Amino acid sequence: MHYWPSTRWSFSSRRKNDESWIELPLPFALIGAHDRCQVHVEYKRLPAVVYFAVVCGSRVEVWPLCGIAFPIWGRIKSDTQLLVGKHRLSLMSDADPNWTSPTVAAERTAEETEAIGHHSTDAAPADAALVMDWGTGEQTRRLSRQVTILGEGHPSSMRMHGLGLRVCELGIVCVGKRVWAVQLNPDSLPDGDPMVRELVPGGESIWIGNVHLWANQIGSRAERRFGEPPSDATVAVETPAAVNTNSQGVKRPIVMVDQPHRRPISSITRSTPQSNDTDRVASEFTDRLLQKNEKRANRQNLIKWGVTGGLLLAAISVAGYVLIQGVLPIFKAIYSE
Structure with missing residues (x-):
């Protein structure tokens, strides 16, 4: 898998008047208190993940993932400060006029270096669609932005109710017709599992909660979820015996709700x-x-x-x-x- 086009970028924390800039190894970063966050912030009352940051080409965007004071979302510049706990964080790409060489260079594995490839300032506008299926037929939603937060409710920008998702489940990055999904809840993944996957048109789906996702064209269904669902969610299982039929006569599994919470399929997707x-x-x-x-x-x-x-x-x-x-x-x- 190769990441989307991006430039070098770095972050700085000004809690103790430290002006040093630290280069980020990947074109995305989770900001929060979780150990797998690329920007790890030590603060005991801080949620596991607070912000999702992305660099597409030379454009840096941040999106809040929880209720936070003075939130900032969308495109930012190097002089924008994110208030996270007692820290003031700044992010900057090397295309910014104020760019300075990072004090601490990024450390990448050979696989990460190959996945990033050559740095590029050009990132095409979003021109793709998400194909979704949770057992009642396919639905398509156009991606109008390069970065979209998919989840159950606010502050997600694309919301899907009653499907076993977290408030903010995935960060969807779309460049041209290519689509990537970043799991925004690192505690739902086993250690060592990648946090990002590309949705290949006609390829294997990404399975989250009770819904399967594809990019542009439906394909095969994943047999393993991309992140375990929350413990308090009503999750679904797919059984080969339980299928429905679409207009072309192709059999597809439908969503069946586990006991003791058995209820009709329509109630899962009702809003x-x-x-x-x-x-x-x-x-x-x-x-x-x-x-x-x-x-x-x-x-x-x-x-x-x-x-x-x-x-x-x-x-x-x-x-x-x-x-x-x-x-x-x-x-x-x-x-x-």
Whole structure:
């Protein structure tokens, strides 16, 4: 598996006025108190994972994964500070004008180095879809952003209720038509299991909770979940004897709920109009906020370049005036004699 296109990036923690930058080994990072977090923060009241950070090309994005004070989401710059516990974290790619060489270089295995490949600042916009099946037929959802958080509820940006998922289950990274899934709950994976998988069109699914996921095209079903479901969730088992039939006559397993919580399949996927409206409003609000932040960043860049251009023109004008009014008369006086 190869990761998505990305540049070098690093992070800095300013809890004790330490300005050192530490290079991150992979193009994604979980930030929190869990031992498998790429940015490990020591704080006793901190959740296991607080933020999901990604670098796509030269673009750095962060997404909160729990209720946290002063959350930040979407694209960030090097001067953006994430308040995590008592730490102030900053993230920066090597395409940032303020980039400085990391004090601590990243340590990668041979497999990780091969998976990252050559660094690239170009990452195509999202142009793919998630194909989902939880026993009642296939459903497709377009991926409109390069980074999407999939889970049960807020703060996930794509929500699926009643399917045995955690609040934030997967981080979906989409570059062009390629899709990757990052497990956001490292405690659900056995030690040594990779935290990221690529969804190959027509290949094996990713099985989380009671739902199978593919990218763009349905394929075979995974026999093992990508992360164990939470202990308080009603999870499902798939049995070869329990199948339904789609319009093409292909037999597919359906979701069967374990005893003693047996209930109809429809109750697993049922959601009220109020919850659907709430999710729709939340998604629209997130999209509008991201667009607003993008416009604000573009406006700030235009102002910065405008001021820089104005100062440059002023400096050229002053230099020209001094040259014409001060230096040229001296040369004329010298050579006229």
